Amino acid sequence: MSVDLSVSLGSLKLKNPVLTASGTFGYGTEYAELYDLSRLGGVIVKTITLKPRPGNPAPRIWEVGGHGMLNSIGLANVGVEAFIAEKLPALKNLGAAVIVNVAGSTIEEYWEVVEKLEPQPGFDAFEINISCPNVKDEGMAFGSNCAATEQIVRGLRDRTRRPLIPKLTPNVTAIGEIARACEAAGADALSLINTVVGMAVDVQTRRPRIATVTGGYSGPALKPIALAKLYEVRKNVSLPLIGIGGISSATDALEYIITGAAAIEVGTANYVQPKITLEIIDGLKHYCEKRKIARLADLIGTLDTSIG
Amino acid sequence: MSVDLSVSLGSLKLKNPVLTASGTFGYGTEYAELYDLSRLGGVIVKTITLKPRPGNPAPRIWEVGGHGMLNSIGLANVGVEAFIAEKLPALKNLGAAVIVNVAGSTIEEYWEVVEKLEPQPGFDAFEINISCPNVKDEGMAFGSNCAATEQIVRGLRDRTRRPLIPKLTPNVTAIGEIARACEAAGADALSLINTVVGMAVDVQTRRPRIATVTGGYSGPALKPIALAKLYEVRKNVSLPLIGIGGISSATDALEYIITGAAAIEVGTANYVQPKITLEIIDGLKHYCEKRKIARLADLIGTLDTSIG
Amino acid sequence: MIQECGALRRKEVIHPEIFDLWLECPEVAHQSHAGQYLHLLIKGATGVTLRRPLSIAGIEGGLIRLLVRIVGEGTSALAAVPVGTIMDVIGPLGIPFDYSKVSQALLVGGGIGGAPLLFLQDELIGKSIPTDYFLGAKTQDEYPLDPEEVERRSIFAATDDGTFGSAGFVSLQVNQWLQHHDHAGVRVYSCGPLLMMREVDRICRLYDLPHQASLENRMGCGIGVCQGCAVRVNDGKGDPRGGYRLVCKDGPVFDAMEIEWAVLGESYR
């Protein structure tokens, strides 16, 4: 039986729902030495900012046992100009959708980086990392505030015809409200979740394990949290959703798709098993075949929540 | 070397900082068959409500691999009257501090349950479970709203002379603000965190793993999240703090104490290793001995966050 | 209830997915009765947070027998534990089978559900209570005992596909037995798949026989503090416990009259 794995995120069509998460796949081509990237639904490049950023003080990462990892990379990246000159050209013939993730330290910076990228060919959509600290708001993430989120997305809507995918932070009381703000401002889809704030301490030295004290928690332990956020967002908006958080198997991906994700992103698992994305694609196909589901898209949001 | 493990939570003195978390230690005496409870710093009984509650539909729990578990017990309990008549008397001679955890579906219910308990002897403090859904506010947890939190705690302050310990939910944008509201309303200490909202899906049946779809995530994977919340709260208030989340070793407990907790609660780990609390107490002593720290209290909040 | 650490003394593979374990836990063994279970810590197993409940399948001196089926990470890890390893056990837990005033016992087991009934058979024989044990499984490869033990225990074996013992559901055999025997003083004990126990109960109600069924559920604490193992036993009207029972503490053995099978099914996922 042939299974149609293609899904749509608004006007963006993906040949399958498996994407690689920003910050875990470099500038998109590093893993090309290990496998044929054209098999992916798409790649999402690391967050690009207006100016180059060296990143945060080291140490920047800490492994949280078998649960995942903490990171405080600090959006280290080459900046939008070097990205356009040096990195974007290589993505042109990837054979998979290319999504550029962007961020700023101010609302205007979000707009500017997209303005610079918009005229460039070679990519298909923007993912908006709204989890960055807002320097004007005591460093609270833009994405934890409906007004700031709406302002960013509305401004971007005026500046690009490409699909806009705000990426939501889980570190909020009511993620559904942030999602509604994005929908109202013209977003085409939403992705979630970014990392959860976390921390670890070395009791020998009494110092934090990462230099910035707290960082972003990612990996397998996040899955229940991310699924619950997805479920909440799904109840609030009708936009297509991309599920992210601890996905490292086809079963994980299916939990998200059944809960309501049209696509998924694989993050930390890329570091561990670079080809896991391909196994997930195969696993989704196999699941549908076994159940005679002709179109994977028919699975999206089929969670049965009745209590008998 | 003899180490003084005693700590203070305001006027409440504990002989050591190790408590058992509400909902994981029944009505306080069930584990007495396995060990001498008087060795504990204290026990915290499960949440008591005005009326008896049968609890949520089954299934109510799900193990999240090696990361922890989800639960949606639904505050099943015998109600305050049966608690006073049948359970409280057994706690009188426990030889450890007894903290009664309470909750309500309305603000008034919080007040009433404390009013009923206040005249009773046999316990030392109240922990206030403000993570319960507020039936008047679309089921949002009281503890995710500063005003509701402040109102609950202020009302309780008028109704009890015992130490009041609001237990904070992590499912908020700015836990520091909730903490400040508690401090302003007259809380004596704060405990944190309650469970993180989580979810899991059975991809074979396409049904949620627990009947209520989402539930509370607890266990080892929570530690980084809880530590980060503790660190944030510590920056916001000067109240003594009780750390909770994934603690199952003395090293875990030390991470909390060094970050700023005056005491800790052991939750899910009680189910796995009932005597782990005793091992933690011994481990804390050993750590202090090795480093010639005469008073464990001197360790609290000694985290060195300087970046070299 | 005690917590005891004791060595894994023997391990025997019955089928690739079913194995027999013998733990040396004399204190727990001494207190144990048929129908009770252990809450076992499987140390160092990946993907496992909680203990695992396992029925006591028998006692031999200070040794406790477990009969285990590999279904997930915990049981796989348990199967790989080397003989000699010290295991951490809490037990005995739960309400045992009751056989006071019984003059003939009918034991009906399905698959790995046969485990606690082996212990019950031993106890009943010890009390000289006439006992017939029907133990079924889907197929020979899943039959939880080796043929030699089936023979020795005079178990009436059945498999759905007839590859071992007689063909068909054990409930059919029980029905036949009841058609050909006197019912005075008969009590039925079942443990196995829900559908099997439900069918056995239908038959018991037909013949008006007392029936005890041993239920399973996911467990947190195993000792009644987490309320996680609750199952619905009726519509809750007028029931002070809201129609919920804790499998770990109110059970695992329940009087089948307490159980409404249709609503119970919802608690099992």
Add this chain to the structure above:
Amino acid sequence: MIQECGALRRKEVIHPEIFDLWLECPEVAHQSHAGQYLHLLIKGATGVTLRRPLSIAGIEGGLIRLLVRIVGEGTSALAAVPVGTIMDVIGPLGIPFDYSKVSQALLVGGGIGGAPLLFLQDELIGKSIPTDYFLGAKTQDEYPLDPEEVERRSIFAATDDGTFGSAGFVSLQVNQWLQHHDHAGVRVYSCGPLLMMREVDRICRLYDLPHQASLENRMGCGIGVCQGCAVRVNDGKGDPRGGYRLVCKDGPVFDAMEIEWAVLGESYR
């Protein structure tokens, strides 16, 4: 860089906490140079999420040698992997040692840091470049090689407490060597504890000798995409990379002149 799955062919215990592994990964072996490392997946290890970086300590046909010290859950689990197990490897990774235009090489290893220098010694001997290898450890029980191999390789062994080889820090030995030999065409290669490399570097700067040091750090991806393994190399002024280098990709072998040891220390915790 390739990903290859190959069998663990041999395992030898040198001390209870140090062991030798030989993996059959011919494709990776074929591309490997001294100073490079593997990023190894330790499947089924509890308490481990990420791969573990391990230096290539030698190549023998299609076999890759690893010399591993048990320090935590990952390395403990690795030590327990049975011979014959198929291991998943990404490699070779990182920048190798450079020995162009070298007429005399001095290798200075400390503890398990000796691993990549064994491979370097093999390569240098292959190129007929005169090589002296100083390998120190705290004490005999932590010495990373067995005496027979030390002998065979003509390694100058030292331990801090004198329980094996000569007594004292290897840096002292290097200093002595330099006092008694011609410095023309000498290049120094170090790998080991930070303090040791720093001391070696002090000596190298004194004698104005080129020095390559192999650094370690916690690693996420191992291939330069996560930016997690960054170390500070100077105050960052005017450095387009802000004074950060990726150990996984810009290293692990660095020209020691790039390194400011005092600030580097902060990146290591």
